[in-house]
């Protein structure tokens with residue numbers, strides 16, 4: 662195999678709770694992650710020269726060691742003694758610094774791509790282990806689907822009854838939010854309202870999107886909404902437009918809203934985009950990973 666194309670999909674957090682803090686300062690999480698269909702296109706090609714070349718459609722995005730996709734290729738070359746180089750082209754469609762794990766998912770896709778391109782034969786569990794060395798959301802981006810993530814994100818449990826198929830509006834304010842600074846400002850011991858993770862798992866088992874909508878909850882909203890109050894306004898507007906529920910994803914600033922009706926979701930995305938003058942506002946859907954069908958990991 663000389664070249665490969667992959668889809669690096671975004672994620673949302675249906676619930677996000679902070680349950681404590683480790684001695685090294687990292688917060689302990691309990692979060693239900695869900696893959697959505699929106700993806701960055703990844704193209705990879707073997708090079709004879711021992712170099713990593715990266716190109717993206719966003720001129721301001723770093724294409725050197727600061728890019729997580731570059732780091733993924735570099736770690737795989739070093740760890741597995743790959744002599745040849747690789748060219749990677751990323752068509753970024755996932756908004757950057759948005760709480761949608763755009764960088765992490767590109768990174769995971771490149772790990773998958775290196776495994777296939779160079780015939781390394783690593784299992785998904787082995788890829789997840791390598792991913793954990795690069796960042797806390799990256800093992801999840803290898804696994805994908807509906808997953809309960811604990812610890813700092815690396816303790817993963819596949820949810821037995823995954824999220825029912827539904828439509829998702831993603832609306833991002835034109836501001837960048839640093840995940841590290843949100844966690845730094847979080848007074849987690851003072852949080853009064855914690856997500857009910859068990860009830861969310863039950864609602865998914867019952868395939869009850871309306872119930873899921875009411876249970877969406879993210880403790881990081883306490884920090885990011887204070888910084889950007891328009892997040893609350895976007896949530897309220899999406900509810901008026903027929904969403905079953907709306908929530909900030911990750912550390913923000915993207916708001917997502919769940920819909921059972923495709924036409925309603927598309928209309929809501931168009932209206933919110935116009936009313937809030939957003940560049941990034943679109944309708945997508947939840948993405949289901951068919952684990953039973955998956956042989957070799959191929960990021961379909």
Ligand code: ATP
Pocket residue numbers: 722723727728729730756757758759760761762763764765767768798840911912913
């Ligand atoms: P998370 O939800 O994991 O916190 P995020 O969606 O908030 O992630 P990213 O889109 O991953 O944030 O971007 C965070 C930072 O990572 C940006 O400032 C960007 O410069 C850097 N970065 C490195 N590699 C990439 C990449 N391949 N795509 C996007 N951003 C990248």
